[in-house]
Amino acid sequence: MMDSDTRPSVLAQIRRNMLVGLFTLIPIWLTLILVSVILKFINELAAPMIKWMTVSVKPDDSIYAIIKSPFFNTSLSLIVLLLFFYLVGWVASRWIGQKALSFFEQTVDRIPVAKSIYRTIKRLADAMQTSSDNVERVVLIEFPSRDMKTVGLVTRTFKDTTTGRELAAVYVPTTPNPTSGYLEIVPVEYVTPTNWKMEEAMSFIISGGADVPKTFNYDRAPVRGEDLSKEEGRGE
Template identity: 30%
Template structure:
């Protein structure tokens, strides 16, 4: 009876912890997305608000000695931001716009420091904005940082060397921040396949292995010896 109580308490504690972490993983990206969007539009609205305010004053809608309501000013600034972004998108898709954008990028690529920042941010935007492209193909296990130690990693693609050797690109994310990590090229023989989905793999990384699938199946190529 006592053993059953301990088992029940342990299972209950484990279940509560799992649900709490799952809820956190659901809410956290929503919060971050909301915060980033709010920050961007607050920044753009703050830049354009003085322009909108002066425009209203010049047009005679608001006397210069009366402060116009900040909410109205910010609203017009945000609308202006959407309009500007739209026309920038239109400009970037026509022939002349593509030429100017290419020239601008060429200048940035030749500028030290700015070059790395621009290319990294552009790659990140392309990664998250293309729904048809899957950054991670599958979840695998490799030995890192030394023989005998196993880590969860993600297959991102592959390359073919001039001698005909084919290597698989492996991304090993850090915990709990998966946006940084290590990139390696390994032969398929060094990779152990799993039945984990990309979502399960990311949850495991972000939660620090708190959210682990009940069972993980490995391929017959080489079951890791944990």
């Protein structure tokens, strides 16, 4: 018969192992679902072309089996998808594409829910593709108070028209959904660079801080020529 002191520890170990197994499988399961959805979408892109290519080919021909194979289907879909991205990028960089995009955004702005979703996703996409020579892309800023810091993405840098002070527009994503967040305007000298890649920042945000490097830059290094007395006065 199992001792009363042993039973709770065994049950606790079983419960712990079950939880570890659950949390181990959840990200794998979600990843497989996402990959499955993406592959299904990609394969559907080439379906009309596959059907057109097999019209003039007999089923007993060797080329028919190649065309109908999943590998050919997926490869053709990827090529079509890449060409589509290129075409959209080419059109968007031209005058007619910018006019069409402007018309689309004006239409979306009239739809309350769609406007919010589109603007936040577009803001995040802009943050990922824009760059600045003066400020790191992934940074820490004091938010929501001076005693705390949060991860932000620098989307733009600009200057104060009165003082010429350099400012940064920092998008602060929320956890675990980075498509919603806050937009803060922060003086560049109060921005702390992290030396993180964008993927590392997204992983940190989506995982709720579970996926984070063992060390990273939390305290801002003094800027050469900076008036430290101003910094001390700011902390008082």
